Amino acid sequence: MELILNKDKCNGCGECVKVCPFGAIELENGLPQTNENCRLCGVCVKKCPQGALKLPEGTPERKIEDARDVWVFAEQKGGKFAEVVYELLGKGRGLANTLNQKLVAVAIGSELEEEAHNLIAYGADIVYLFEHPDLKDFNEKKYGQVLIDFIKQNRPNIFLAGATSRGRSLIPQVAAALETGLTADCTGLEVDAETGLLLQTRPAYGGNIMATITCASTRPQMATVRPHIFPRTEPIAGHEGKIVKLEPNLDGLDDVMEVISFAQTEIEGPDLTDAEIVIGVGRGIKGPQNLPLVEKLAKLLGARVGGTRAVVDAGWLPARCQIGQTGLTISPKLYIACGISGAIQHIVGIQSAKRIVAINKDPEAPIFEIADCGIVGDLFEVIPVLIEEIKHKRGEENV
Amino acid sequence: MKYIVCLKQVPETDKVKINPQTGTLIREGVKSIINPYDLYALEAALRMKDAYGGEIVVVSMGPPQAEEALREAIAYGADEAILLSDRAFAGADTLATSYTLAQAIKKIGDYDIVFCGKQAIDGDTAQVGPELAFRLGIPYATYVYKLEIRDGVLFVERNLDDGTQVLKLSLPALVTIVKEVGEIRVPSIRGKMRAKKAQISVWGGAEIEADPSKLGLNGSPTRVAEIFSPPPRGEKIILTGKPEECVKQLCEKLKEVIL
Numbered sequence: 001m002e003l004i005l006n007k008d009k010c011n012g013c014g015e016c017v018k019v020c021p022f023g024a025i026e027l028e029n030g031l032p033q034t035n036e037n038c039r040l041c042g043v044c045v046k047k048c049p050q051g052a053l054k055l056p057e058g059t060p061e062r063k064i065e066d067a068r069d070v071w072v073f074a075e076q077k078g079g080k081f082a083e084v085v086y087e088l089l090g091k092g093r094g095l096a097n098t099l100n101q102k103l104v105a106v107a108i109g110s111e112l113e114e115e116a117h118n119l120i121a122y123g124a125d126i127v128y129l130f131e132h133p134d135l136k137d138f139n140e141k142k143y144g145q146v147l148i149d150f151i152k153q154n155r156p157n158i159f160l161a162g163a164t165s166r167g168r169s170l171i172p173q174v175a176a177a178l179e180t181g182l183t184a185d186c187t188g189l190e191v192d193a194e195t196g197l198l199l200q201t202r203p204a205y206g207g208n209i210m211a212t213i214t215c216a217s218t219r220p221q222m223a224t225v226r227p228h229i230f231p232r233t234e235p236i237a238g239h240e241g242k243i244v245k246l247e248p249n250l251d252g253l254d255d256v257m258e259v260i261s262f263a264q265t266e267i268e269g270p271d272l273t274d275a276e277i278v279i280g281v282g283r284g285i286k287g288p289q290n291l292p293l294v295e296k297l298a299k300l301l302g303a304r305v306g307g308t309r310a311v312v313d314a315g316w317l318p319a320r321c322q323i324g325q326t327g328l329t330i331s332p333k334l335y336i337a338c339g340i341s342g343a344i345q346h347i348v349g350i351q352s353a354k355r356i357v358a359i360n361k362d363p364e365a366p367i368f369e370i371a372d373c374g375i376v377g378d379l380f381e382v383i384p385v386l387i388e389e390i391k392h393k394r395g396e397e398n399v
Numbered sequence: 400m401k402y403i404v405c406l407k408q409v410p411e412t413d414k415v416k417i418n419p420q421t422g423t424l425i426r427e428g429v430k431s432i433i434n435p436y437d438l439y440a441l442e443a444a445l446r447m448k449d450a451y452g453g454e455i456v457v458v459s460m461g462p463p464q465a466e467e468a469l470r471e472a473i474a475y476g477a478d479e480a481i482l483l484s485d486r487a488f489a490g491a492d493t494l495a496t497s498y499t500l501a502q503a504i505k506k507i508g509d510y511d512i513v514f515c516g517k518q519a520i521d522g523d524t525a526q527v528g529p530e531l532a533f534r535l536g537i538p539y540a541t542y543v544y545k546l547e548i549r550d551g552v553l554f555v556e557r558n559l560d561d562g563t564q565v566l567k568l569s570l571p572a573l574v575t576i577v578k579e580v581g582e583i584r585v586p587s588i589r590g591k592m593r594a595k596k597a598q599i600s601v602w603g604g605a606e607i608e609a610d611p612s613k614l615g616l617n618g619s620p621t622r623v624a625e626i627f628s629p630p631p632r633g634e635k636i637i638l639t640g641k642p643e644e645c646v647k648q649l650c651e652k653l654k655e656v657i658l
């Protein structure tokens with residue numbers, strides 16, 4: 001089945017060539033001609049200034065089997081792609097290979113083209129770029145309209161995004177618009193060998209339980225994926241792909257939602273949710289006057305400091321540093337819990353850390369149940385010794 | 400002004416475990432509480448009411464006993480409560496939940512701000528708020544800790560991983576609320592009295608004019624294929640000696656990460 005052209009109306013302006021997301025239209029003798037890349041998505045029909053294009057009658061109901069490819073949302077902050085994007089490309093490449101489908105990245109922002117080449121190096125076959133000055137700042141309404149329009153036309157099989165604050169905020173509306181399933185904050189993704197379905201594993205009930213979720217009868221199969229769970233893979237030598245720049249449609253969004261300002265967290269380095277090492281402080285720290293000791297260790301390790309609710313409620317740390325059920329969920333390579341009892345509401349926020357170290361003077365503290373390495377001792381004695389030992393060892397290594 | 404607060408009754412999650420024999424969830428003896436984030440959402444709505452006047456309607460989809468949670472919300476100062484309860488709602492994932500809530504909120508009508516918690520602590524999905532906003536066709540902001548109305552426009556401050564944003568939203572709008580808003584106030588005696596006597600409407604699928612194929616399990620594209628207990632963490636050591644000794648061993652173990 002092919003796109004229908006009304007030759008009397010067409011003036012050969014070439015607008016359809018420009019707007020086609022798939023590069024499926026070329027001008028031949030001044031008239032548009034489609035090639036095998038055409039998916040009858042209908043973008044050109046809508047955009048043709050002459051009304052010269054039509055979809056064929058009875059364009060078949062789109063079937064599940066028609067949904068193809070693994071898509072990754074390439075979240076950006078200040079023009080740089082988030083770390084989790086590269087983790088998703090690694091995982092997505094594997095899924096795409098298993099399914100024998102393409103890996104596609106879609107990025108929304110302003111001036112991303114140079115960065116976009118990285119996405120190809122890390123495995124994307126196609127990168128769709130929506131660039132516009134109005135898309136510089138993260139704005140759910142604008143990003144949402146762009147994504148929804150585009151995904152509706154394309155029917156990916158799988159759509160993945162990072163389970164970051166931006167990803168978790170943006171993506172659910174897309175799932176609602178497409179009336180499809182979305183699995184939040186996954187920590188495992190596999191393709192079922194028999195059915196080809198995406199098996200999406202995630203913690204539930206505060207991590208006491210793991211659940212594997214499937215989405216059998218609607219497409220795309222959508223998931224947000226917890227950062228740091230999958231490794232950032234190496235760039236693939238010689239991998240080739242193409243960048244397709246697209247025009248975002250931001251009509252009708254004036255005054256609905258505007259970003260007035262953005263204040264970046266003052267502290268330099270990664271966010272608490274992105275840091276490789278996090279030091280957690282609990283009531284055992286006794287008061288804010290003792291935070292510099294922990295910060296000294298943090299500086300040495302390039303770590304960020306967070307804390308328990310008790311510490312936040314006491315006003316020793318700002319609320320945005322709270323880790324746990326009513327705070328952040330983190331999954332660093334190393335978590336060092338200092339003076340933390342290990343209440344379940346705190347544990348749920350840290351249990352996907354690769355390693356957990358606990359320093360607590362009470363040998364019965366529940367934190368020791370989940371710690372990989374526990375030191376029973378007074379943190380005011382242990383931490384200074386730890387700082388010295390790290391310095392000492394590093395000195396030795398340097399000799 | 401009319402504010403709607405979406406509130407869910409959840410099990411105290413730390414008590415939920417898997418029965419190793421049957422592989423099913425153990426729910427017996429687990430107490431139900433109001434999702435803590437929804438109390439922050441209610442507090443945010445109460446403050447808006449304090450500042451700009453108006454009324455607060457709380458809505459909950461759940462089994463009949465969720466009425467308890469709604470009464471509690473009235474004790475805190477909500478004006479009206481609606482329970483969405485129907486066998487057909489059971490087994491809903493976030494897509495079906497957002498549909499059901501959206502139908503109910505459209506029926507309530509004339510609202511200015513919808514408040515949700517950042518997430519519910521049973522599923523931890525944080526998806527219902529944004530999905531609901533989409534279904535209502537209104538703008539939304541997540542992780543909000545401060546709200547203000549100026550010239551009929553909503554200004555909010557919200558957290559992102561790497562900083563905070565100030566946003567302007569046209570009304571009606573939806574917000575999801577985080578802890579920084581502040582703990583729920585103490586219920587007044589009058590509130591408690593009102594809660595006891597309050598008439599709580601119960602709406603089912605017919606009342607909200609729902610399409611049955613979009614409700615509950617029928618309307619849920621996701622399925623739980625399997626549940627299991629998280630795998631145990633690897634080997635562990637507990638060190639109890641002198642700080643110098645403990646630290647030496649710790650550093651040895653963590654060599655690749657910390658040096």
Ligand SMILES: Cc1cc2nc3c(=O)[nH]c(=O)nc-3n(C[C@H](O)[C@H](O)[C@H](O)COP(=O)(O)OP(=O)(O)OC[C@H]3O[C@@H](n4cnc5c(N)ncnc54)[C@H](O)[C@@H]3O)c2cc1C
Nearest residue numbers: 282283284308309310324325326327339341343346361379
């Ligand atoms: C609905 C709800 C939600 C919650 N959400 C969260 C959440 O998101 N995050 C969270 O963290 N909590 C949360 N909590 C609170 C949680 O239950 C605990 O109260 C809290 O985590 C305890 O904090 P803590 O470990 O700092 O304090 P404590 O429990 O008081 O523990 C202090 C520990 O420090 C040790 N200590 C004291 N002095 C020293 C020393 N000199 N050297 C070494 N060790 C020392 C003590 O032995 C003790 O184990 C929530 C609670 C509820 C009810």
Ligand SMILES: Nc1ncnc2c1ncn2[C@@H]1O[C@H](COP(=O)(O)O)[C@@H](O)[C@H]1O
Nearest residue numbers: 405406460515516518519524525526527
């Ligand atoms: N069954 C429900 N009834 C009322 N509100 C709900 C329900 N489920 C979710 N919500 C609202 O949506 C928010 C996010 O929930 P969730 O997406 O399940 O994490 C909650 O904090 C509630 O405000």
